[in-house]
Amino acid sequence: MSSTPLFRNATEPVWCDGCGDFHVLDGLCAALEGMGREPRNVALVSGIGCSSRLPGYMESHGFNSIHGRALPIASGLKLARPELTVIVTAGDGDIFSIGATHLVHTVRRNPAITLFVMDNGVYGLTKGQQSPTTPPGTQMRTAAQPVGDASVDPLSLMLSLGCGFVAQAYAADQPAMQQLMQQAIEYPGFSFVNILSPCPVFRGGMGIYKELRRSISRIDDSGHDPADLAAAHALLASAEAPLAGILFRRDLP
Ligand SMILES: Cc1ncc(C[n+]2csc(CCOP(=O)(O)OP(=O)(O)O)c2C)c(N)n1
Ligand code: SF4
Ligand SMILES: [Mg+2]
Incomplete structure (x- = not known):
């Protein structure tokens, strides 16, 4: 796949095809x-996981x-170098499980x-265990029984915590994801974008791309006002398919 040269370094990603x-x-x-932005003014921080390798592939x-x-x-x-654009790239396990506090x-x-957050609903790096965002009933390769635990809904969690910018993107919809990324980076406080980023090896095979493209519902098309917190909760509660777009945005102190 091609990347723009300015922010991509020469390291070949070790991610699986697809x-x-x-x-x-x-x-x-x-x-x-x-x-x-210039690479010298951007800092990427990650934890551990397939997704957390991302900073290693960027020229920043x-x-x-x-x-x-x-x-x-x-x-x-950010405290030490406030002039830097600081971005955290995380996996669903990394951020909603061990990093949740x-x-x-x-x-x-x-x-x-x-x-x-690159949300693939699985621990990819450690080869396919359930993560906090794995839907109940999913049969993982690593378990004898389907997942019995309830899952975390990242958007609902972030709204409830009081995050001022809450959005979701689909990784394979590049123009929409890039636009959301830019809006999140420009937001003056803590911003969150949950990115549906499939792990075809351990969750759903390549068919998951088709399924997501078919089922995703665009928030923009619903007439939703992102400044309205109650409406954001209501939209989430009534959603029958994964949402994409800005769910909530309000400037906070
Ligand atoms: C303290 C600690 N506990 C457990 C692990 C093992 N471990 C590495 S990555 C990972 C989960 C990765 O899942 P996720 O964050 O969803 O990233 P993905 O690989 O799916 O992109 C775990 C449990 C570790 N490296 N360190
Ligand atoms: S496809 Fe899955 S296992 Fe492979 S690099 Fe991506 S997240 Fe990791
Ligand atoms: Mg994951």
Whole structure:
């Protein structure tokens, strides 16, 4: 896949063919370049996971750190170097499982950091265990029984925590994802975009792309007002398909 040259370094990703994270890498490189950012003014921080390898493929400052700990590291970095564009790229396991407490308290502090979660609904790096976003009833390769636990809804969680920018994108819809990335990066506080980024190896095969493209419902088409928190909760509660777009946006102190 092609990436814009400015933000892509020469390292070849080790992701499997068909991994959604290729799209996220391409989209983020294009989004940053399109905003006129320079690699020396951008810092990417991640934890551990297939998705967390992303900073290693970009021509910017990067720290592939410790499982679940990217947010406190990024918060410290933003305090020390406020002029940098600080972006956290995480997996669903990394951020909603082992890193969940950091997520709660980072939202409370509202630092000007952007969080992009590559949500594939699985622990990809460790070969297919259930993650907090795996739907109940899913049969994982690594378990004898289908998943019995309830799942976390990232959008609902972030709305409830009080995050001022909550959005969802689909990795293979490049123009829409890039636009959302730019809006999130421009937001003056803590912004969150959940990116549906398939792991065809351990969750659903390549057919998951077709399924997502067919089922995704665009928030823009619903007439939803993103400044209305109650409407955002109501839209989520009534949604029968994955949503894409800005669900909630309000400037916070
Ligand atoms: C402290 C610690 N516990 C567990 C692990 C093992 N581990 C590595 S990545 C990972 C989960 C990755 O899942 P996710 O964040 O969803 O990323 P993905 O690989 O799916 O992109 C786990 C449990 C670890 N590296 N460190
Ligand atoms: S295991 Fe899944 S998440 Fe990891 S690189 Fe392969 S396709 Fe991507
Ligand atoms: Mg994952």
